[in-house]
Amino acid sequence: MKIKQLYTFQAVCEEESITKAAERLHTTQPAISRTINELEESLGARLFDRSSRKVALNETGRLFLSKVIPLLELYDDLEHTFQDYDKKTPLRLGVTPVIVNSCLPGILERFQVSNSDTDIKVTVEHEKELERLLLHHELDLILMEGILENEAIVKVPVASEPLAVLAAPNHPLTQLPYATVNEMVEYPLLFRETGSSIRHMIDSALLFYSVSASPVWTSVSSHSLLEGARQGFGITILPRRLAQKDLDAGLLTEIPVVDFNLSCTNHVMFLQDKYQTLAFQSLVNVILFSAG
The missing domain is CATH 1.10.10.10 (Winged helix-like DNA-binding domain superfamily/Winged helix DNA-binding domain)
Structure with a gap:
């Protein structure tokens, strides 16, 4: 029958x-x-x-x-x-604070233009918590700087973000044409928390020069690190895009450091067995299109 x-x-x-x-x-x-x-x-x-x-x-x-x-x-x-269940079900996107402060607003705006029926629920967390939520199927995908080393996760590179060494305009190193890594670590440092992708990249770069750093500030908030640098509490290293307004306004200055050119690659990541709705595929495409 x-x-x-x-x-x-x-x-x-x-x-x-x-x-x-x-x-x-x-x-x-x-x-x-x-x-x-x-x-x-x-x-x-x-x-x-x-x-x-x-x-x-x-x-x-x-x-x-x-x-x-x-x-x-x-x-x-x-x-x-x-x-129309796929369209009506919200997409659950996890992002790091850096992404919120850089490219997330543009991504959400572009997505809603052609997907007005689909809402996006955004969770802002550090990398390890985002990984846990993704593996427990509490997130559909995540967008973050760096990469998660887990074989169950698909990693799609999005864009490379150059990192900048930043300090207040009156910092002693801003008066020099350039600084060395050894000179930089002699001053108070304001870094992201241990375990974050940016911190791992910085520590690896310093290790290459046989130098270790003991930051006076560590924070999961890039905004607080920028504010600390603006107030003259020390040097921070963050994606240049986050500090662009402060650089343009003269509130921060980028310190050229010899042979210390760092960049991190943002990745959009999801589980290998993830069922990809049309809205999910559209969001991934918007993220890739919005790169840079």
Whole structure:
């Protein structure tokens, strides 16, 4: 028994005519007759009393129709309920604070232009917590600087963000044409927290020069580090894009450090077995299109 046979049976019952049922279903009379015959064969019972002028339900047909109507109503309800479910289900995007302060607003704006029916729920957390939420299926995808080393996660590079060594304009190193790594670490440092991608990159670069750093400030907030640098508390190293307004306004100055050119690559990441709705694919494309 097929759902198409049940819809055809219902149409013939309601129209009391194979001809009218064929018109309603945009098919031919022989096709309707064949479908009804197949249905009766599968049931092992006749459903209609046929005459030259019309078809009429017999007792078996009336009993069968009483069962078919609620079944088709339930089927229609299921079909309509989940037809646009993908669009109505919010996408759960996890981002780091750096992403919030740099490219997230533009991404959300571009996504809503062509996906106004889909909401995005944004979770702002540090890298390890975002990884935990993703692995527990509490996030659909994450966008962050750096990368998560987990084989279950698909990593798509988005854009490379240059890092800048930043300090207040009156900092001693800003008066020099350039500084060395050894000179830089002699001053108070304001760094991201241990475990963050940016901090890992900085520590690895310093290790290359056989130098270690003991920052006087550590924070998960890039804004607080920028504020600390603006107030003259020390040097911070962050994506240049975050500090661009302060640089343009003269509130911060970039310190050129010899052979210390760092950049981090943002990645959009999701689980390998993630079911990708059209809205999900659209968001990934918007993120890639918004790179840089």
